[in-house]
Amino acid sequence: MNTKIWLSSPHMGSKELTYVQEAFETNWIAPLGPHVDGFERDLALYTGAGHVAALSSGTAALHLALILLGVERGDEVICQSMTFSASANPIAYQGAVPVFVDSEEDTWNMDPALLEEAIKDRLAKGKKPKAIIPVHLYGMPAKMDEILAIAATYDIPVVEDAAEALGSFYKDKACGTFGQLGILSFNGNKIITTSGGGALVGNDESLIKKARFLATQARDAAPHYQHSHVGYNYRMSNVCAGIGRGQMEVLNERVQQRRNNYEYYFNQLNELPGISFVKEPEGYYSNRWLTTILINPAESNGVTREEIRIALEKENIESRPLWKPMHMQPVFEGTPSYTNGVSEKLFDEGLCLPSGSNLTKHDLDRVVNVFNEIMQPQKV
Numbered sequence: 001m002n003t004k005i006w007l008s009s010p011h012m013g014s015k016e017l018t019y020v021q022e023a024f025e026t027n028w029i030a031p032l033g034p035h036v037d038g039f040e041r042d043l044a045l046y047t048g049a050g051h052v053a054a055l056s057s058g059t060a061a062l063h064l065a066l067i068l069l070g071v072e073r074g075d076e077v078i079c080q081s082m083t084f085s086a087s088a089n090p091i092a093y094q095g096a097v098p099v100f101v102d103s104e105e106d107t108w109n110m111d112p113a114l115l116e117e118a119i120k121d122r123l124a125k126g127k128k129p130k131a132i133i134p135v136h137l138y139g140m141p142a143k144m145d146e147i148l149a150i151a152a153t154y155d156i157p158v159v160e161d162a163a164e165a166l167g168s169f170y171k172d173k174a175c176g177t178f179g180q181l182g183i184l185s186f187n188g189n190k191i192i193t194t195s196g197g198g199a200l201v202g203n204d205e206s207l208i209k210k211a212r213f214l215a216t217q218a219r220d221a222a223p224h225y226q227h228s229h230v231g232y233n234y235r236m237s238n239v240c241a242g243i244g245r246g247q248m249e250v251l252n253e254r255v256q257q258r259r260n261n262y263e264y265y266f267n268q269l270n271e272l273p274g275i276s277f278v279k280e281p282e283g284y285y286s287n288r289w290l291t292t293i294l295i296n297p298a299e300s301n302g303v304t305r306e307e308i309r310i311a312l313e314k315e316n317i318e319s320r321p322l323w324k325p326m327h328m329q330p331v332f333e334g335t336p337s338y339t340n341g342v343s344e345k346l347f348d349e350g351l352c353l354p355s356g357s358n359l360t361k362h363d364l365d366r367v368v369n370v371f372n373e374i375m376q377p378q379k380v
């Protein structure tokens, strides 16, 4: 059997172990310490964010962001429908109601026109949304100018879910740094990983300081354990941050490797009937966390996304359908949503291809060969 090709597996550089060893040697095995401070500095420097809090996950970062913006029981929060469930779950943690907004076709992210329609309709129904959560899906920046303009018009804060977009830029500014708050993820499958981790970024120092306070059980300044807020255990450990510091040293390389994967797939597959790729609009720079394609069965001689996914699986190659939109998820049934058919089509026709920064040309060719065999039988 051929070796397994994963969708997106961790890819360590040469320095991570050194940093982890340093944490062991100095006995900083705690949810704070010099690597946590260093990792926060590295992230601030790389993204240009004013302030960064390193946390236990991207989901925790999003939860704290909503708490900091005062989202409470019964409030409404607008969220991109086409995303991973972790974008929406923290809304439910707060007892608030997600309001889902569909995508546009250029970037597959929140449709600004539909966002405005949704806001107007919620206002007409007597509720002002407390926040807007756009997502930079698969690393492709959302239409931030348009989204920010609408958010400003209606005076609603933006929390950017940049979990998949560290290393992506919109008009030369890092994804995650546009909203009042932004979140990053360092889960095992993301562009860089700390084995598990996340960060909250923002320019308002008081918000980020408050996030650190809430993330460490909200201890008041007293020699005994004194609490005047409900706290959380959401801080990143110094060991994980050591991995993160090593990963930051290779982040640009990782982005380049993933962009090379995209280029290779694009050149090899773009001519096949019915296959299309999401392009970078002018001014958009995607880290190409995952290379994603659409397979239109009306043009592919009837070949479907599922046929391709199963054929890849037979060759021991992992691929995945695109995210199933949140407005279609059983857990969010009955939630208000504003749809236009785009995300449902993406879910029907979309496939994520193996995209790890550690894939070899031989790995990529194994993927390409499966497509050629299914879609161009005469060429085999």
Ligand SMILES: *Cc1c(COP(=O)(O)O)cnc(C)c1O
Binding pocket: 056, 057, 058, 059, 060, 083, 084, 086, 087, 135, 161, 163, 164, 184, 185, 186, 187, 196, 197, 198
């Ligand atoms: C991974 C991911 C998250 C959650 O990050 P974790 O660190 O896994 O909690 C949130 N949103 C999106 C879009 C993601 O892909």
